[in-house]
Amino acid sequence: MARDDGSAGSRERILAAAAAMLAEDVTTRLSVRAVAARAGVSTGSLRFHFPTQRALQDAVLARIYDQIFPDDPIHDRSLPARDRLVSCLRQVLAPAGVGEQARAAWGAAYQTFIAPEQTAEVRAAYRAVEREGGRRVEYWLTVLADEGALPREDHTRRVRFLLTVLQGLSIERALPAEDSILKSETETLYLAVDCILNAPTA
Structure with a gap:
């Protein structure tokens, strides 16, 4: 009962x-x-x-x-907005790991979302994960907008852009890479964040 x-x-x-x-x-x-x-x-x-x-x-x-992310660095105002946002984005990448761990994570994602028939359940599960990832990124951008680092407007395009960058970087972690992957990943994250923070308002 x-x-x-x-x-x-x-x-x-x-x-x-x-x-x-x-x-x-x-x-x-x-x-x-x-x-x-x-x-x-x-x-x-x-x-x-x-x-x-x-x-x-x-x-x-x-x-x-x-x-997974109990300490959110977006609130650490001792750091510039760009550094905080990069730290937040790096947190998203961290659980996937690098090398073998990243390959295992992408293998699991493939088996869960790509290989099976695209049923309503599979699509709903992926959309839920994607929606929650977007919610986190949108929250970080809203915090920065409240501080004046970003315009107060709909962040949908910015969220989509950052999620796409993160997805590309997580795939790159699973692929054969040079020893300097951390350096190139950091450069890419800062470039993406600078595009977000310096983009003209639509």
Whole structure:
């Protein structure tokens, strides 16, 4: 019988259950019934905390990102905006590693998102991961805009540009590379950040 105390504790159980399901299989569809059963709560309780599947998926991915990146350098105002943004972007690259670790990460991504049939579940899983990555980058740009380092406007194009740069760099880490990959990666990150910070307003 499902436990359901209707408290904040049930919300935590739901998030923990959904995160465990994604850890087991990133393409898992976080259905209301499956997550509620895993968390030991009623479907009504889950809907109370997360009215839509997207709300649940966004919340659990935000939780995962917060655990991966607990110390966000974007708030360290002792450093210039460009250095802080580069540090944040480098955090995104860090979990993929380099060399063998990066190849394993890209192999897993290929098997999860590219090799299988492009079902609705596969597309939804990829969009959720991409959306959460975009949310992080947009947050960093919003912080900088609040400080006056960027114009206060829609950052969609900037986010897309930075995500594309990060994706290219993560692939480069998996490919045979020269010993100076860290140097070239740093130069690329600074070039991308300078393009963002110095771009004229649209």
